[in-house]
Amino acid sequence: MEILAFGVQADERPLVEKAFAPHHDVRCLDVFLSEDTAPIAAGYEIISTSVNASLNNRVLQTLAAGGTQMIAQRSTGFNNIDLQVAERLGLTVARVSYYSPYSVAEFAWTLAMAVNRRIVRASNRTRDFDFRLDGLMGRDLRGRTAGVLGTGKIGEAFTRIAHGFGMNLLGWDVAENPECVALGMKYVDKDRLFAESDLISLHVPLLPATQHIIDESALRAMKDDAILVNSSRGGLIDTDALVRELRAGRFTGVGLDVYEAEAGLFFLDKSLEVVEDDTLARLVTFPNVVVTSHQAYYTVDAVSQIIETTVQNVLDYQAGRRSENVLVPAAPAS
Numbered sequence: 001m002e003i004l005a006f007g008v009q010a011d012e013r014p015l016v017e018k019a020f021a022p023h024h025d026v027r028c029l030d031v032f033l034s035e036d037t038a039p040i041a042a043g044y045e046i047i048s049t050s051v052n053a054s055l056n057n058r059v060l061q062t063l064a065a066g067g068t069q070m071i072a073q074r075s076t077g078f079n080n081i082d083l084q085v086a087e088r089l090g091l092t093v094a095r096v097s098y099y100s101p102y103s104v105a106e107f108a109w110t111l112a113m114a115v116n117r118r119i120v121r122a123s124n125r126t127r128d129f130d131f132r133l134d135g136l137m138g139r140d141l142r143g144r145t146a147g148v149l150g151t152g153k154i155g156e157a158f159t160r161i162a163h164g165f166g167m168n169l170l171g172w173d174v175a176e177n178p179e180c181v182a183l184g185m186k187y188v189d190k191d192r193l194f195a196e197s198d199l200i201s202l203h204v205p206l207l208p209a210t211q212h213i214i215d216e217s218a219l220r221a222m223k224d225d226a227i228l229v230n231s232s233r234g235g236l237i238d239t240d241a242l243v244r245e246l247r248a249g250r251f252t253g254v255g256l257d258v259y260e261a262e263a264g265l266f267f268l269d270k271s272l273e274v275v276e277d278d279t280l281a282r283l284v285t286f287p288n289v290v291v292t293s294h295q296a297y298y299t300v301d302a303v304s305q306i307i308e309t310t311v312q313n314v315l316d317y318q319a320g321r322r323s324e325n326v327l328v329p330a331a332p333a334s
């Protein structure tokens with residue numbers, strides 16, 4: 001059987017082909033699944049999709065009408081899939097519920113250090129043979145305070161690295177993580193975390209309760225020279241409020257791997273188009289801000305795990321096995 005995989009980046013393609021090879025042929029497309037591209041899936045019983053695919057009502061209707069029965073999503077998040085419609089259409093949907101939290105935690109640190117030590121500006125200067133140090137002064141982190149919002153798998157990995165830097169550790173979560181407590185983390189309320197932290201990193205999921213958890217009052221409560229990093233979901237931050245605070249000259253640095261209006265932008269080459277998003281356009285002009293396009297998970301280790309689990313999800317579906325990765329079960333046989 002041939003599987004159709006949408007949204008496969010050039011780096012990923014050999015990993016996808018190798019993982020599927022013992023079991024199935026796979027046709028890799030670099031285009032993402034959308035209303036325009038869904039007709040390509042006609043005749044494929046099993047397809048695989050990526051984090052930025054749009055699996056809305058119309059796309060799912062097109063897939064079902066073309067004979068698709070199983071969707072193997074290559075991500076943990078599934079907010080891009082209308083699960084109720086998939087269920088009604090009898091489609092099986094599976095995702096990857098676990099992969100390396102180190103990929104994201106290490107990237108959050110990469111952003112934190114890049115803004116702290118002005119790495120982007122320094123690199124731009126040396127390319128121009130400008131070897132001055134003015135404007136590149138950073139800060140030691142040893143003895144300063146890291147505030148971690150969300151101390152699950154990624155937050156814990158982030159905390160271990162903060163511990164390695166010799167930082168004081170503050171945490172906020174609905175549940176304490178004993179591994180973080182063992183590292184010396186003190187759980188405090190959000191307001192105290194904002195007020196006392198020199199570095200704040202976000203690792204809670206995006207839920208109604210966490211939407212814009214970093215709003216104007218949260219930003220105002222932070223130290224003027226704090227570093228803020230978001231490698232979780234863009235909707236955690238009220239970006240317009242962040243832009244207002246940045247315009248006022250606040251924060252040592254802000255590192256963003258995610259942005260609340262990233263859909264339709266991130267993962268795509270928009271370099272030849274007029275940018276219509278004024279907030280993003282303003283954001284990237286600040287010298288103390290680094291924006292990356294949702295690449296925190298993008299390591300060979302995490303991507304390999306994602307693909308291997310996707311292959312296993314396909315094999316489980318074919319064998320009629322259920323696993324924790326199944327979001328929508330196949331319609332029961334009548």
Ligand SMILES: NC(=O)c1ccc[n+]([C@@H]2O[C@H](COP(=O)([O-])OP(=O)(O)OC[C@H]3O[C@@H](n4cnc5c(N)ncnc54)[C@H](O)[C@@H]3O)[C@@H](O)[C@H]2O)c1
Pocket residue numbers: 076101104150151152153154155172173174175203204205206207209210231232233257258294295296297298
């Ligand atoms: N940028 C990327 O490439 C990328 C990749 C993977 C994950 N992520 C993001 O990272 C997030 C965290 O992933 P994880 O694997 O650590 O998840 P996790 O489930 O292990 O941890 C989430 C933590 O948030 C806490 N939490 C949940 N709801 C909360 C609430 N309302 N208030 C306070 N705390 C709450 C949970 O108790 C848990 O400790 C994901 O939800 C996702 O948004 C980003």
